[in-house]
Amino acid sequence: MxxxxxxxxxxxxxxxxxxxxxxxxxxxxxxDPRVAEEVMHFMLEEFGNAGSRTHSYGQAAKERVNRARAEVAAVVDAKPDEVIFTSGATESNNLAILGLAPHGEKSGKKHIVSTQIEHKAVLEPLAELERRGFEVDLVPPTRGGWVDADEVVARVRDDTLLVSVMAVNNETGVIQPTDEVAGALTAGGAYFHVDAAQAFGKLVGPLRNSRIDLVSMSGHKIGAPKGIGALIARRRRFSRPPLAPLMVGGGQERGLRPGTLPVPLVAGLGLASALAVEFxxxxxxxxxxxxxxxxxxxxxxxxxxxxxxxxxxxxxxxxxxxxxxxxxxxxxxxxxxxxxxxxxxxxxxxxxxxxxxxxxxxxxxxxxxxxxxxxxxxxxxxxxxxxxxxxxxxxxxx
CATH class of the missing domain: 3.90.1150.10 (Aspartate Aminotransferase, domain 1)
Structure with a gap:
């Protein structure tokens, strides 16, 4: 061994x-020691702000951020510009769920399907939407700890805004049928979100299903530092998921997450993602x-x-x-x-x-x-x- x-x-x-x-x-x-070395390099040597476009320090930082975006995207076969850097899966889950709420209210789609075994980082944002008048339908698991894909899909309605099913349960390790759910959802129907905190870089195939619109991940589950993660928001044809920012104050991350990017952490996440693909x-x-x-x-x-x-x-x-x-x-x-x-x-x-x-x-x-x-x-x-x-x-x- x-x-x-x-x-x-x-x-x-x-x-x-x-x-x-x-x-x-x-x-x-x-x-991972290799990741730690990468993080320290961008803390002590290439310490520029990726938003500074007028000098080489900022350009080096921006280039590393762009490469990290591509490295994260490669894990799930997404496009680099579909990667939104966050502090981790909890923030990504909140951005995916709460960020869709304004679109749901405008479109009249206020029904959500999820499961009883989701992480609290999904269940609590869903509870917040219930307080705002959304209807949340939680599917129970089988005795073996997995939800039945047919039961999830059967609860989807014309007014369903979002389906959210975790890829792997964090307590039991049981793989959930996200691939089957994705395959059964209509092309233009409800948005599909997957909390992939325990699966990213480990369970490769299912997360590459292009019908999954939103994927949440945390770097510290794959050998990267705490405090960095991503939300992958795939386009449908040419349209991005209609997410609204949870914070305002800057145009970073396509206006969805204001604030200076933590380039050392982003670099670490990028390398950890590349190592996950390789090994x-x-x-x-x-x-x-x-x-x-x-x-x-x-x-x-x-x-x-x-x-x-x-x-x-x-x-x-x-x-x-x-x-x-x-x-x-x-x-x-x-x-x-x-x-x-x-x-x-x-x-x-x-x-x-x-x-x-x-x-x-x-x-x-x-x-x-x-x-x-x-x-x-x-x-x-x-x-x-x-x-x-x-x-x-x-x-x-x-």
Whole structure:
């Protein structure tokens, strides 16, 4: 399971520092050292403002931004000028959803179809639109954690403004049927938005479907720094999605996001995207082997999956071990592994998972849920250390 030198990344096993194994990649990935070097170059040397057109510093910055736009676009087979840089997927989701609202109000299309298992960065903007008088129709998932594409499409009406379905669920890793939904939507009908925070650079084919109008992504899920992401807004023939800006005060990003571009972060996102194109397939192949081995070890101590593993991305495992509470497990594993029991955006509140609840999970499954998310460098030694600690918990007297 060694990582090829060509695609090597910073390892999460650093025994020389005495730190736990990092297994929370769904929350954030470590910055790729090559990306960090690129970011520092544009912080310390090529530090110009991409909006400064009168000197070489600004021109160098602008050229790197343009190249990054092309690098991000290439991941989903879009055009460079369809890439809008944002602070991350949360902002992109807000711009896609709330940005369409004025067009919906003007056109009389105030119906939206989405799912019950979306990230809060989608569900909360949708709730805001409900407060403004929009009708939001949320499709429940199957027991395996995926929504049925036919049910999503069946809810689309003549007055539907938007369909929003995530590509990969952030808690369970289950791939959602965005390709099927896209294929069933009419050419000139509702806009289709996909939150691709967990899929961008990993799940290639479905995101390249040209019927997906809007794609949200975050750099820190693919080895880029936090604070940078993008919304890809594809044209329909010659028309861009009719988005209205959420902020005003400048003409940057085609008037949709005012403010000076963070060129170092944009450069980092561009390089991380290029690396995803170059090495993504190789990494996913390695990850499938890692997942198979880790899953086998966990099931060996009685762990059960909280999702349909045949439909899940290889880098996320959501399981529960009967008799073990997730909070107790996280504490017990604290010195061994850094893991979570759900979304990083909500896990601090210790609320029950809305994803597992919607999928019909039992109380025991929800309270025992452990999310292991990792990259291709996870070793058998690390797996054994985790399984050993969980086995001790399971056999310890109550």
């Amino acid at each position: 060694a990582t090829p030198a060509s695609s090597s990344r910073r390892t999460h096993e650093r025994p020389d520092e005495g730190r736990p194994i990092y297994l929370d990649y769904a929350a954030t990935t470590p910055v 993504g397939e190789e990494r996913q192949t390695l990850l499938r082997d890692v997942r198979r081995e880790f899953s086998s070890r966990l099931h060996g101590i009685g762990a059960q999956s909280n999702a349909d593993e045949s439909r899940a991305m290889p880098g996320i495992l959501n399981v529960y071990v009967p008799g073990i509470d997730s909070e107790a497990a996280i504490v017990a594993l604290k010195g061994v592994a850094a893991i979570s029991n759900g979304s990083a955006c909500t896990s601090q509140s210790y609320d029950s998972s809305h994803v597992l609840t919607a999928a019909g999970a039992t109380t025991a499954e929800i309270e025992g849920a452990l999310r292991f998310s990792f990259d291709e460098t996870l070793s058998a030694k690390a797996m054994d250390a985790i399984v050993k600690r969980l086995r001790v918990m399971k056999t310890a007297p109550a």
